[in-house]
Amino acid sequence: MKRTDFDLDEMQRLWQKQSRALEGRSLISEDEMRRAMQSTRKAEVRPLHLWRRVAAVAAVLIVAAVAVWQWPAQPATPQLAKAAQGPRNNQKTQSIQSTQSIPIIQNTPKTPTLIAESPAQKDVESRVAAQIEESPKFIVPVAVAEVAADETLLAQVPSPRETVWPNRQSATDTLTVYTTRLVQYGTPKRKSLTETLFEPVLASL
């Protein structure tokens, strides 16, 4: 290659001058070389740490898989989940009759897990369910249930009223809707409603 270009020639001249000046000098010490070799060895240890990380991730995945596998074994109540997520205000003022389209678990009228939201409420529900089971007339306070759907009317109810339901399924369905409404109010209000409404209902049964 013929090197005639002025700029490159100049660059080459300077570079060669520098090269000559560097000749015979100690530019890289033995220490520097050893340090580089040692640091490279440390860097090569990293894959072991990587394997540890992989093992940790695998363990987490196994735990997650077991949790998913176990999931169906837990009580699932679709209507409760739906109620917990759904909008509140636009349903508050509806009557019990208009909300009976909410999906209800069929053939499980006595299952206490329908309202298993808090220990107190669960206890009340169990007792109500037991009363319904034992009661010949399936008495459920429908008026109270209606009022519970609209908390603004709560104060207007002096005491639980009673009505006679045609059958156990009808009574339980109403109770389920009632419970769904309570869930929609949120925890503090639910507690208050439980104390205000369920307890008198129990007393009246």
Place this chain on the structure above:
Amino acid sequence: MIHRKTHSDSGGQPGTEEAFMAMVKRNEALIYKVCLAFTRQRRDEVEDLKQDILCNLWRGYEGFRKESKESTWIYKVALNTGIQYYHRNERLPLTEELTPQMAERYVGEDDSRQLDRMYELIHRLDDEEQKLVYLYIDNVSGKEMAEVLGISEGNVRIKMFRVKEKLKRMAQYEKD
């Protein structure tokens, strides 16, 4: 019978380490020039890049089968490491007052500044063109340049012609 551990701290055979160090010693000027070129001659950066290049050389030393010339392989590793280093640090501000030009010690102040301008110009080229220019100004043969860059000798000539033209235009633009 007690077997003594023959591996040193650096993880290689003692013989391998000695051979590696001897190889580096034979080519230390080459490595050092690459360090000066890609660090804009800043002392602390020169030390950093020198370590990077040594690490990469040691890492690749076992795989170096000596099918090519020693200097060809070292050029390849050093230039690639230098370019990576430059890209990593090109946006960092320079502390020129605190770090005098390294080459001043070897070629005098004027030439050192001239070299700095030259490096600046070269670093505006793309990566392959930079490698080409450094090999060219270091009087590396066309065949070795082709080996370092992984292209044919004919291709080296064509690319070199284009790079010269490009540098000319850049230098002219600088003057204007």
